[in-house]
Amino acid sequence: MGTQNPSAPPRAQSAAGGNPTRPRHHTGGVIHENTRHTTRFTVIGNHLTQHRELSLLAIGLGCHIQSLPTGAPTDIKSLAARFKEGATRIAAALRELEAHGYLRRERVRTATGRIITLTVSCNQPGHRRQPVDTDCPALPQPRPTSTHRPQPRPRKALPAVPQPTQAAATALHEQATDLLSTLRRHDPRLLLSATDTAHLAPGVIAWLEREVTPTAVRHALTADLPADALRRPAALLAHRLTAQLPPPPPYRTPATPPPVRHALRTCDGCDRAFRAPETETHCRDCRTEALAAPA
Numbered sequence: 549m550g551t552q553n554p555s556a557p558p559r560a561q562s563a564a565g566g567n568p569t570r571p572r573h574h575t576g577g578v579i580h581e582n583t584r585h586t587t588r589f590t591v592i593g594n595h596l597t598q599h600r601e602l603s604l605l606a607i608g609l610g611c612h613i614q615s616l617p618t619g620a621p622t623d624i625k626s627l628a629a630r631f632k633e634g635a636t637r638i639a640a641a642l643r644e645l646e647a648h649g650y651l652r653r654e655r656v657r658t659a660t661g662r663i664i665t666l667t668v669s670c671n672q673p674g675h676r677r678q679p680v681d682t683d684c685p686a687l688p689q690p691r692p693t694s695t696h697r698p699q700p701r702p703r704k705a706l707p708a709v710p711q712p713t714q715a716a717a718t719a720l721h722e723q724a725t726d727l728l729s730t731l732r733r734h735d736p737r738l739l740l741s742a743t744d745t746a747h748l749a750p751g752v753i754a755w756l757e758r759e760v761t762p763t764a765v766r767h768a769l770t771a772d773l774p775a776d777a778l779r780r781p782a783a784l785l786a787h788r789l790t791a792q793l794p795p796p797p798p799y800r801t802p803a804t805p806p807p808v809r810h811a812l813r814t815c816d817g818c819d820r821a822f823r824a825p826e827t828e829t830h831c832r833d834c835r836t837e838a839l840a841a842p843a
Contacts, residue, residue: 624642649674744782
């Protein structure tokens, strides 16, 4: 009776409370099967994913924005096109993220003077750092404002136009100016400035000097205009005045001037009326008799 059976199992020992090998009984909840990421992953803090005050939509949208590359669009319209929650809910979630410091909006002026809104994503609210370098092109940075305004580019000179003779320019200047100033009635795109009109007027005078009627000149300038917008109508008119300049009128032999018709005067010899220059005091008959009389 006092002999122990060596083959009997010993009394079960109670496991120590800190024994890590003791199996644990799970009562539900998540079980993680994690695989280490080596590419295409984003490190996001638990302060965002487990935030106590942010809505689930705001947390998910914040994680999505932090995973985007620099320069990706994050406006409401772009996000609404990507997700099906709708613009109203997305806008509310963006306001939540902005209120808790995960988003910051800054208005900046670009080099061209345009005002744009930049959305800055903060993975740790309250810690302002420089943007992380990525492979995406960075947005244009605003240039420092300057008090000196840029000088406008010099305007290209208009093409040369035909030049008339001095006498014709003086006589037909008003007619040419009136013709150019009324071209806008035929086509509103042909509204000319005073400078352009002064430049084109000699070319119109050269046409009128060649015996071309104002109606024909107007038709040559306004016919078959391009259907598109005229970027510089004065340059087009200058080209037409030069390229379509008609030849001079044919040479005409000057007509013989009519004979001079002197005024009537009274002969000092016979009181007869006759026509002669003021230097003559006697008619032809009296002059003949005076020559035939003996000395």
